[in-house]
Amino acid sequence: MENKKQKNYQNVLSFIPTGEYYYKKGLKELQKEQYPKAHKYLQRATELSPESAVIWTQFGIVLMEMQEFEQAMEALRTAHELDPLQAETLFFLAEVHAHMGMFLEARNYAKKYTESVPQGQYVAEALEIIDFAEQEDWQLFDDEGEAQDSEDFYQQEKARRLMEQGDFAKAVTLLENLIEEKPDFWGAHNNLALAYFYIGETEMAKALLHDVLRRNTGNLHALCNLAVFHYYEKNEELEDVLALLKKIQPYVFEHRYKLGATFALVGKYKEAYRWLRSLQKRGFDGDPAFYFWLSHAAYHSGHEEVARQAWKQLTKMDPGKDGYEPWYEHEKMPHEDALEHNRDYLIDKLDHEHRSERLFGLFLLGKSSHKQEIISHPKWLKAEQPTVLETYLLGYALGHSFNDSIQEEKAFLRAMEATEILYAEENMVTEKGSYAFQMWFMLVERAFDRGYEFKNPRALAAAVDYMVKSSRDHAITKKGIAAHFGVSAATLTKYVNQLIQYLPIFES
Secondary structure (H helix, E strand, O other): OOOOOOOOHHHOOOOOOOHHHHHHHHHHHHHOOOHHHHHHHHHHHHHHOOOOHHHHHHHHHHHHHOOOHHHHHHHHHHHHHHOOOOHHHHHHHHHHHHHOOOHHHHHHHHHHHHHHOOOOOOHHHHHHHHHHHHHOHHHHEOOOOOEOOHHHHHHHHHHHHHHHOOOHHHHHHHHHHHHHHOOOOHHHHHHHHHHHHHOOOHHHHHHHHHHHHHHOOOOHHHHHHHHHHHHHHOOOHHHHHHHHHHHOOOOOHHHHHHHHHHHHHOOOHHHHHHHHHHHHHOOOOOOHHHHHHHHHHHHHOOOHHHHHHHHHHHHHHOHHHOOOOOOHHHHHOOOOOOHHHOHHHHHHHHOOOOHHHHHHHHHHHHHOOOHHHHHOOOOOOOOOOOOHHHHHHHHHHOOOOOOOOOHHHHHHHHHHHHHHHHHOOOOOOOOOOHHHHHHHHHHHHHHHHOOOOOOOHHHHHHHHHHHHHHOOOOOOOHHHHHHHHOOOHHHHHHHHHHHHOOOHHHOO
C-alpha cells in the first residue's frame, strides 16, 4: 500500500547554530540566573564568534557570577582588546579587579568608565568602586605589601592556574620572565619557588626563598613555603621555621589565612585552628580550600562541631568533597590509635625506600582519615617510576574499579581480598598487627612480579597469620588458625608452602 506521507526533501533546511544563536540562549539563562547553563551557551558562543567583544563581555559577567574571577578577567581583557571603546567592558573590568583585590586598577577602569559615559547605567556602582579604592592607601597594595600592577598580577594568577592544572613547565617560564622584568615582585618569587619544588628542583626552590628572605626580611609567604618544603623533606630545620612562625601575629586577613593553612598542612592543628577560626569569626568569606583546612584543623584539635559546620560550607561550594571528611574513616573505624590515622607514620611508609613498605602505605592510605589531605598534594605520592603494582594499589586506595577479566588485575584483586581479610581481624592496623602486613606486602611484591595468581584469598590470609604468629609463639597450631579462617589444615599447609618460596631467604 502506498504511503500517503510523502517526504519532500526539498523543504528540509540545514541548521548550523552560530555564535549569535548561543549568545541569545546564554542571555536567556543569565536573566533566569541559571549560571551553569548560561556559561555553557556563552562559552560555545565565544568559540563560534571569537571576534565578538559583546559576547566575550557577557561571558565574563557570567564567570564573575560564578566566582571564577581569574577566568572572568581573561574574558573581559579579550573583550577590551577587541573593542577598547566598549564602555560596559570598562565597568566590568573595574569590578573584576576589585573582586581580586587589585584596587588601583579597579579605580582606573572605573574612572575611565565614568569619563566615557557620564550618564551610563553603572555610573553609581563605578563611583562606589572609586570611593572604596581611595579610602585607604593600604588597599592599593597586595597582601605582601607590593604596589599593584594589573598586568603583573594577571600573569602571576595565570601562572598559579597553570600550576593547579599541573603544567609546571609553562608556569616556571612565565614566572621566571616576570621576576626578570620585576625583581622585587615577591609574590612571583614565592610562586616560582613552589613551581620549582613541584618539579623536583628542591634546592633551587629553597635557594630562591632564602634570597627573598634576605632581600625582604620576614616575608610571611616565603617563611610559610619554606616550612612546607622542610616538612615534606623531613628536615630538622622545620622546627626552627615553625618556632619563628608561632611568634608572628599578623593582622591582614590573607596573612592569617596563609599562616593557618600552613600550620594545618604540617600537622600543627591547634595553631592552625587559632588563625583560621579567627578569620571566620571576623566574617572572612573563604574559598573551598579555607573551609577544607578549617575543618581539618578544628576536627584534629577537638572542635568537632566547628569542623562539621566548616565541612558543610565546603560541600555547598564543592559537592565533590563528599566522602573525604576528616572524621569519615574515624566514624567507620573509631580507633584513634590506628596506624592508618597516624599521618607521620603513613607519610613515612609512602616515602619509604623499599617498595613493599610503599605498598603497605598505599593500602593504609585507603583507610586513612588523612587520605584527601595527602592525595591533594603531588609531592607525597610522586614516586620516581611507580611500578604497575604501586599504580594498582593507589587506584585501589582511591576506589578505582578493576577489570577481573584481565589476569593480572584479577590476581591483584585476589591479593587485596586477602589483605582485607587480614584487616578485618581488628578493623584497624596496630603497631603489633603491622608486622603481618609488612610481611604480607613483601610477599605480594615478589609473588606478583612472578605471576602468582593469589588463588584462595582466605587461605592466603590464614597462611600469613600463621607464619607471623607461629614465629613468636610455638603453641600456635595450624589447626587452630585454619579453623579461625574457615579453611582446612591441609589447605593452610599448602598455601604456607607456596608463600615461603617468596621470602627473601629463599631467593637464589
